[in-house]
Amino acid sequence: MATLNDMEPASRRFIERYPFPDLGKPPIAPLKTQPEKARVALVTTAGLHLDTDRPFSSSFWLSDCSFRVIREADYFVDPGRLVVSHTSKEFDRSGIDRDINVVFPLPRLKEIADAGLVGSVAPRHLSFMGSLPRTGDLRKRTAPEAARILKDDDVDLAILTPV
C-alpha cells in the first residue's frame, strides 16, 4: 500500500490542497447473479489504449477525463497493440511492460472465465487516465458515458484498477 509521501509533488499538491469533499454513502447494486454466470469487465486508470487510438493528453493540467475502449477481441488478436499514455511520473511501468496483468488483468480474466469461475469476459473494457486534478468532466460526462457502455454490454461486475 502506498502513502501520500510516495506521490509525485504535482499530484500530491492537488490531493492535499483540494481534498475531495466527503461524498457520503455510495450507491450499492448487489451482484444480480452468481459469479459463475456473471459477465465481468475491467476498468483501469492506467492510460491504456490501442496504438491506433488517440493518446491521452500529455499535459497533466489539462486533466483529460476521456476514456478508451479496449475490445477483448482486438486485444487477443495482437496484445502488442496496447500502449500507455499517462501523465503521472510516479506510475512505475516496469511491471506493466513485463506483464499486462499487473494493471489490466484481461488475460487472467479470460483464464478464469475459461475455467468456469466467471460466466464471461465482457466484449469491451475501458481505460481512463487517472491523473486528474479536475474531475468535473469525469463526474458529469465521461464516467456516466462509460457506465452506459458497460450497461449496454450487460456487464454484471466491473473491477477497477488504479495505478
Add this chain to the structure above:
Amino acid sequence: MCNQTAGLIARALEEVGITTVTLSLLKEVTSKINPPRVLEMPFGFGHPLGNPDDREGQTRVLQTCLDLACQAREPGTTWKFDP
C-alpha cells in the same frame, strides 16, 4: 490520483446497476471517495495486482474480488488483500 479517479468511476457504474469492486493503492484517497466495495492492495504504485508473472497471486486477486462482490452487505465494505 488514480485512486480518486477509480473511485469516482466506480460510483458512476454502481449508479446504473453495475456491481463494482475497486482496488486501492492509496487508502487515504480512496476512503475520501468512498466507492461501493474496496479491496486494499499491499503493493506500490503501478502494481495494483502485485508482481509480474505471478499467475497464482493475480488469480487470487480476481477471486477475492468475486468474493467481495458476492459477500459485501454494506456500501463501502473494505477488505484487505492478503498477498
Add this chain to the structure above:
Amino acid sequence: MISNYDPCHVPVNNALNSVNSLHSGPEGRILKMSLAESRKSETFELLEDHDFLDYLSKHCDRLSEAESESARLEDLGGNINRVRRVIYKTAGGGEESLIIKHVPRDGHLARYPAIKFCDRRLDREHNWYHWCHQISRPGQNVKVPDILHYDRERRVMVMEDLGRGKAFDTLLQSAADKKTILSNLGSFLGSTHRASLASTVPLQMDNEAARQNRRYVFTMHVEEPETVTRIWQDSYKDQDRISLSARLSMKDEYLDKYAGQIRPVLENLENSFKTGSSGQAGGKIVYTHGDLHTRSIILSQEGAIGIIDAELSDYGNACFDLGIFVAHLWAHSISLGIPQEEVLKDTAGFLGQYSRAFEPGQPVPDSGFLADFVQHAGAEMLRRLLGPAGFNTDLSREAFIEVLITATDLLLDGDYLVARLLEAIEDL
C-alpha cells in the same frame, strides 16, 4: 445637452464644478480663463514634473511657491494615465503629500493604437469617490481619497494621498491582520453596494471604458488569442518565473481543449453584467468599483484600508467586484502556498461580511449568488493568466498551473465550491 445615457459625460455636482474651481482661489483671486486658454484644454497635457507642479500652484492653488520648490515627485503613472505623488514641506516644517492624476486627451498605447481609452474615465473615478463620500458613515474603516480639486475640462484630479501601503502578500502572511482586513473590506463593499440599490444619485450610466474593459476581462483572450500572443511577445521577458514559450504553449493547448466549453460561460458573464447572469438568482445590480485587484487596495501600516483607481466604476453585477477581488486573493494565496482550507475560510470570511452588510436580513448568500460569484472569480483568474494583463504577483510554473486548473473548475464545475463556501459561511 448632456444626456443621462451618454457614456462619456457625467453630470457633476455643483459643489465640485470645475468651472468654479478654476475661477477662484483660497484668497479670492479670480483667474480668468481666456478664450484661447479654454480652447487649449483640448490639447492640454501634463507631461513633465514641472507641468504638474505648475498646475498645482497656478491652476488650483494647492501649493505655494515655497512648497512647490521643496517638492519632490514620484511617478506613479501606468501605461495611460499620468500620476504623480507630490511630497512637499509645509510652512510648519512638516512633510505632506498629495496625488495628482491626469488623463491625456488621446489615451492609447503607442504600440496598439486601435485600443483607445475613453478620456472621460477620470469623471467616473471622481464620481465614484464623490458618491462614496456621500454615503460614508462614521466609523467606517475603509476609505476612498478626499478630492482636493477636480478639473473636468482638463481631466485633472488632485486627491488625498492614502499612502504607500504594504504589500498584499505581507497581509496574507499574518492571520489576524488578514481576517480583519478581509472582514472590513467585505463589509465596506456590502454597504456601498447596498447603498447604490436605493441611490438617488443618477447612477444608471454606462461607463464606456468599463464596457471596453469587460471584453478584456471575459472574452478577448478566448476569441483573439493571437492578439494576446503579440502583446505577450512585446511585454513578457524570459526572466519571468514562467517563460514566455511555456506560457504560449500552455495557452494554445489550453484553448484547444477548453475554448469550446468556457466561451459560452464567459460570453454570458460579459453580456449579463448590466442585467445579472441569466438563470441565476443572484445578479444584484449595483454601483461597482470595477477593478478591485490588489493594487487598487492600499493597506496602511496601521491596518487602514484605502481604495483607489475607480475609473472603471460602472453600474452592474455585484459579483464583478467580488469575483475580481477574490481571484487575486486566491492567486496571491496559491503563490504563497497557503493551504486551500485556509483560503476557503478567508473567502468565506470576506463573503460573509459582505453578505451581512449587503442584505442584513439574509446574512448567508443564496447559492445562485455564490455560483455567479464563483464564475466571476474563475473568469478573472483565467484572463490574468491567458490575457494581456497578469496578476500583481509573479507566479511560478506550478502556481500558474494550479491557478489555471482552479479557474477552469470555477468556470465549469463550481458547484462543489459553492457548497463548501456555503458551509464555511454558515460556520462563521
